[in-house]
Amino acid sequence: MSQVPPIKKWLTFVTGVLECLLFGGLIFGWASLVIVLKGENFFSCSSVVNGQENGLSNSSANTTVTPVIFSNETRFTTLSPKNISDADSCAAPENKCPYQDEQLSLVFTIASACLSFMALPNGILYDKFGTRKTRIAASVMYAIAMLMTAFTTVASSEVLFASMCIMAASGGYLLITNMQIGNLFGDKRSTVITLVNGAFDSSSFVFLVVLKIYEGGVSFKAIFLFYSVATSLLLLRSLFLLPNKQFPWPLPQDYNYGICRAKNTRLPGADVELNHNHDAGELQQEALMSNGNAQQNEEEEEEVSTPELYYPTFMKGLKSGMFYTHIFWFSVIQLRNYFFMGTFNPWMTKLAEDNESSCDTVIRYTEAFAITQLFGVLCAPMNGLIMDMYRNYVTKKMVQDKQAGIESAYTKASLDLRSCVVAFSLTTFLGVLFSICVVIPILPIQYLSFVLQVILRSFLYGGNATFFAVGYPSRHFGKMLGADYGAGSIILMLQYPMFLLTVGTFGGDPAPVNIILLVLTALTIIHPVYLYFHCKWLDRQYRENGPQTVKKPRKMEDENLLVVDQVSTI
Structure with a gap:
């Protein structure tokens, strides 16, 4: 039984959720942020003509040319940025600015x-240096x-x-480090x-809140300065x-964490934090040897988990x-989601x-x-609950079959992955339904597409992370998840040519591209x-073949100390 105090465990969970909520995927709020950026005249056609020559500042002009319609037929009017949502601005003269x-x-x-591409370097750094060092760098x-x-x-708009990119990549790392919190909660x-x-x-x-604060009179500069100071909480x-x-997974006995964790009084001078890297067992052994307490019992057989058996190396x-097949499933649905957000205003x-x-x-x-x-x-816990409930159902069915003396259709070798089959099939169905709503050119129906997009995104990223947590060894989690995001980032680069195709070839109508994405989304059923x-x-x-086992030392003289060692490569 872990010695982590319950209040500390729940505080870690609550603050982790709040951290991801307030700092993680801010880039997803682009539809709101783009209004603020246009209010500040970043990349505006007027700045192309005058900004470089006059050094026009986004905070120095009280009356500027402000865009109010968000497409390749952007309208401009002479208004204060704070009146960006003024309805009268729609009646202003036209001044097109596709640039x-x-x-x-x-x-x-x-x-x-970049959010996806940097996941692989982040995962490698995370597995190599651990949580604290890399989080400090990310903060x-x-x-x-x-x-x-x-x-x-305005004159330096390219800095955006x-x-x-840095904001998106740093937020992605916060997500990777917080997903490990699940190891504190057992079967949940x-x-x-x-x-x-x-x-x-x-x-x-968050960027909707930023938009409202901006419209209320707070300067663009002050908003982001405040956020830079708030990162000290990270x-x-x-x-x-x-x-x-x-x-670690599962949690060892007497496990604790943080710089204020209680020391193990039974092993003075050996305050070693257990983890799933290759040196954990050796560090514990050396600590015991230095205190004259190392007496190893006989080696015992231990069953090798399915991920360790088939994927012992990265x-x-x-x-x-x-x-x-997972890369195809994840990349296509992610592209479907990002294209929706990136072309939302047009x-x-x-x-x-x-x-x-x-x-x-x-x-x-x-x-x-x-x-x-x-x-x-x-919406996010819905996917996790479905996976946990299905896993519990299969486990119960296996027990009933064993008690009845019949051969079960399931074994524990596929227990965790079977829950992924259900979750991924449901995600594909949601993706198809969402894509159908987007293709229909009726404005009120898009309220339904908003709801489906939120559910789809929650199911996509939650199921994606869980797949790598249960399908591969935990010591490769960061690298495998990073490789997945890295491959997805290459596919995401198709957004821009798709946007140009929509604006140029199809005259601003995204329907043909959305139909192509609908077909590709339906094909992701290949993965489940x-x-x-x-x-x-x-x-x-x-x-x-039965369960595969290896010999490894597990018990020490102090029964309250669990040595976490790695299964040898098979």
């Missing part, structure tokens, strides 16, 4: 791709990104490319992981509420068939162009979309089907 929309779309494309980079954004001017592990992912997705609502949490390395995990403008007050309509739907993002944190047959193969192997 601004293209540049802002490119910023979002590169930043969102500092996050603060730098906020400072860069705060001091960006760097600041948004999947639920906790998906809840943390849901909080990360819901952080898009450093405090890294020190006191997270381990130096990683949370490279074997990368070469597995289910990894390739798309809404296209649908609202026949409306008498199209400007009001665009702003109203933008705010509705941003508000629905907040509910992602409520492959996993289903893979699980049947694992069950057959288990029945024919």
Whole structure:
């Protein structure tokens, strides 16, 4: 039984959810942030003509040319940025500026791709250096990104490319480090992981709050300066509420974490924090030897888990068939989701162009979309609960079959992956339903698409993280998840050419591209089907060969100390 105090465990969980909610996936709130950026005239056509010559500052002009419609037919009017949502602005004279929309779309494309691409380096650093060191580095980079954004001017609009990329990549690392909190909660592990992912997705609502504060009169610079100072909270949490390395699974006895954790009085001078790296067992052995307490019992047989048996090394995990089908499943649905967010404003403008007050309509739907993002944190546990409930159902069925003396259709070799089959099939269904709603060019139906998009995103990222937590050895979690995000980032770069295709070839109508994405989303059913047959193969192997075991030392003289060692490569 773990010695982690319950209040500390729950405080770690609550602050982890809040951290992902307030700092994690802010880039997902692009639909709201882009209004603020246009209010500051970043990349505006007027800045192309005058900004470089006159050094126009985004905070120095009280009356500027302000964009109020968000498409390749952007309208401009002479208004204060604080009146950006004024309905009368829609009646202003026209001044087209496709350059601004293209540049802002490119910023979002590169930043969102960077969020995924940097997951692999982040995962490698996480597995190598542990939680605390890499979180400190990520927190500092996050603060730098906020400072860069705060001091960006119209004349230096290109700085947004760097600041948004750094912000997105740093937020992604916060997610990776917080998903390990699930190891503190035993059989509720999947639920906790998906809840943390849901909080990360819901952080898009932060930029809606930023938009409202901006409209209320607070300067762009002051908002981002405040956020840069707030990153100090990330450093405090890294020190006191997270381990130096990683949370092990399962938790050893007498385990604790943080710089204020209680020391093991039975082993003076041997305050070693257990973790799942290769040196954990050796460090414990050396600590015991130095105190004259090392008396190792006989080696005993221990069953090798399915991930350890088939994917003992990182490279074997990368070469597995289910990894390739998972990349296809994840990349396509993620692209479907990001293309929706990246083209939201042009798309809404296209649908609202026949409306008498199209400007009001665009702003109203933008705010509705941003508000629905907040509910992602409520939708996320649904996927984890489904996986945990299905796993419990299969376990109960196995016990009943054993008591009845009949051969069960299931074995524990495929127990965790079978829950992924159910979750991934449901995610694909939601993706298809969402894509159908997006294709229908009727404005009120898009409220339904907002809801489906939030649920889809929560199911996608929560299920994605859980798959790597249960399907591969825990010591490769960061690297495998990072490789998955890295492959997805390459596919995400298709956003920008798809945007240009929509604006150029299809005259601003995203329907043809959305139809293509609908077909690709339907094809992602390949992944859960492959996993289903893979699980049947694992069950057959288990029945024919029985459980695989290895000899390893487990018991020490002090029975309250659990040595965490790695299974030797098979």
